[in-house]
Amino acid sequence: MADYSNLEKVRLEKIAKLKELGIDPYPRRVDKTHSVQEVIDLFLADEGASEEIEIQAVLVGRIRSVRPMGKVTFAHIEDGTGRIQLFFRANDIGEEQLAFFKDHFDLGDFIQASGKVFRTRTGELSLWVSEFKMAAKAITPLPAAKDQEVDGEIVSHATLTDPETRYRQRYADLAVNPDVREVFRLRTKTIRAIQHFMDSKGFLEVETPILQPIYGGAAAQPFTTHHNQLKQELFLRISFELYLKRLLVGGFDKIYEIGRDFRNEGVSFKHNPEFTQMEFYWAYADYWAVMDLTEEMLAFVVQEVLGSKTFVYKDHEINLDKPWQRVELRQGILEKTGIDINDHKTGAELAKAMKSLAMEFNPKASRGKLIDDLLGQYLEPTFIQPTFVYDYPREISPLAKTTPDDPNTVERFEGFIGGMELCNAFSEINDPIDQEERFLEMGRSYSSVEDEHHPLDEDYLRAMRYGMPPNGGFGMGVDRLVMLLANQQTIREVLLFPHLRDS
RNA sequence: GGCCCGCUAGCUCAAUUGGCAGAGCAAUUGACUCUUAAUCAAUAGGUUGUAGGUUCGAUUCCUAUGCGGGUCACCA
Missing domain, CATH: 2.40.50.140 (Nucleic acid-binding proteins)
Structure with a gap:
């Protein structure tokens, strides 16, 4: 009662x-x-x-x-x-x-x-x-x-404003706050627009397993679960990547998936334990082609959803016209910090150089991790207008191909808008032997510093051995895109039922 | 997980130095035949997140704790 x-x-x-x-x-x-x-x-x-x-x-x-x-x-x-x-x-x-x-x-x-x-x-x-x-x-x-x-x-x-009540009783929030309903209409329009664009470019939308015996494709802690009758340990996926690339082997040249990923990590204004990801894989393309397609896709989506090439986020007018600003990661860090990461080949050396900077970091972290810290600290917040950062350290990108002239740098880019990372893409490794080595490298580096380990997905390597076309891959946080388009400062405002602790 | 802020009526918010816990809307009763936050009159509504402590007396001060928010850490 x-x-x-x-x-x-x-x-x-x-x-x-x-x-x-x-x-x-x-x-x-x-x-x-x-x-x-x-x-x-x-x-x-x-x-x-x-x-x-x-x-x-x-x-x-x-x-x-x-x-x-x-x-x-x-x-x-x-x-x-x-x-x-x-x-x-x-x-x-x-x-x-x-x-x-x-x-x-x-x-x-x-x-x-x-x-x-x-x-x-x-x-x-x-x-x-x-x-x-x-x-x-x-x-x-x-x-x-x-x-x-x-x-x-x-x-x-x-009106109802208490965030706790609004999120816990979203039905009441929606019933009395028409602007909240509007955000979720916009969310659906955004996803439809992405689908329209990808479909028009000849990509096939597919669905891959959420329950996976081996997780992979990203560095994140998984949620675990169990199949009673099969007595099998299973993980909720942390990315779609390895399954979608299996489909390249199977002969689908252009595929994409929009769906839920699950990461057992901290919760913040831009992180929810379950979130919506869009990934595509494109045979015979490299990361430069993916970059061009990304520009085209986001311009289309914004036009379709908001009827304009520009929109306001926080106090900024964001312009989605092509081309986006393109910043080489090494060059960007050099300009903002005076540190040339190429002069520091190990984590210890880079940490030494970073001591002069007014930022906190773990001096024992790997070189790749430190470079990522520099990116997050000095570059990311400044990328209000759409910006691509490209050419990342090999050790934080185990699925990306190296650049032709530097084995420690990979053909990878991330897209930033409104000071927030929106997407991540690379020229995907299709050499099964290279990929195996890279997995093993990760295993070593992870057992020493981080507490995450990534089980080696042998079936994925087997798939690759049948021959995988050269391809470019792409992943984007759909919730974050909706945050931008709806001018919302927290991911909870674009999730109908954001995750909360038990009340 | 650390630090900071918040939690008072169904909703939004007050409450002086520690001194009877209030208002608007919603509700109830009544008046009112074109209103629109209708108006007017009256009534009722509370374990001040929870558990302790200090005190003659605690919404207020202290301790613990729950939930939320912010921030930092974490998040290739």
Whole structure:
């Protein structure tokens, strides 16, 4: 039995009264003829015509405001398409029915109302109610006191703002905060736009296993699980990479996947334990081609979703026009810190050079890790406008091909927008022997410093031995892209149900 | 995991030096036939996140703890 508040007890009594009257507070069916938006469109299209047609409609929606005025009552209802005013008058429905409405209907209830569409004396488009019935009774009041509509904008008063309640009870948040609903519409549009673009370029969308016996493709701690009947330990994937590249071996030249990755790591404004990733693999392309495609894709997505090549994030106007700024990692670090990473071939040497910098770091970290620290500290926050950083250290990129002139540097780039890493791509290793060595290198380096180890995926190497076309691969955090497009500063605002501790 | 901030009525927020825990909206009752944060009058609503401690007295001070937020660490 739930612990009901006083407000809820009042509503439970109303439910009991309805039942006494033989009225089902939760009827199985409603007789809706139009959505709110349909009725508005119909009325506006007809309005001003020489012969106006009376529009009769049965609407169903949630009551968002009620203004009883004696023998007349106004209310606003809202469905998924919009909001419209209801007009009840004792002359039409009788005083008993009007009293019945006032006594048994509350904010948050769903109501079915029949009547004709008209404009009130103040000009508001409304439904002149001739009949109504309960469509679904609410027990808990919505956590917003009242809404008003001003020039088409819905202004909420004393709205729900507490982040904890908003995330834990997202249904209530969505019900009362239309701008939150808008963010999630934008999210879906973003994913659709990515799909449209990739499809138009001839890429095939595929699905690969989420439950994996061996995880890989990224450096992250996995979630583990277990298959009871098979008595098999399984991991939730941390990336799609190794499965998608198996498909290159199988003869799919252009493939992509949009789906959920799971990483057992800290939670922050840009990290959620489960997040949406988009990866593509493109046979016969290298990282330069991937870079070009990335520019084209993001320009398309932004245009499709926002109708513009530019958008505002925080206080910045971000411009997605091609080409993006391109910064070689070594050059970028040299300019910002005066350190030429090529002059320091080991982690210890680089750490020594970094002592003059005002930043904290682990002096025992590997050279690659230190370079990544420098990137994160000195470059990443400055890349507000779209920027590619390219040519990364070999040791933090075990799946990327080396550059032709330096075995310690790989053909890899990351894309940054709004001071945040958005995507990561490289010319993928397709030499199975090289790949095996690189896996083994990682095994060594990881057992010494970091606590992560990556099981060697022998089946992946076997696949590669059958012959893998040269290819470029790409991964992008979709949540982060949505953060940018929706101008949201935390990933929780673009996840319907962000991860929270048990309450 | 470290540090900082927050947690008071259904929602948004007050509460002086430690001195009777308040307001607006929502709710209840009444008035009101074109309102729109309707208005007006009245009523009710609280284990101040939880558990301890100091004190004559704790929303306030102290300790522990839960949850949330920020930040740092972690996150090729």
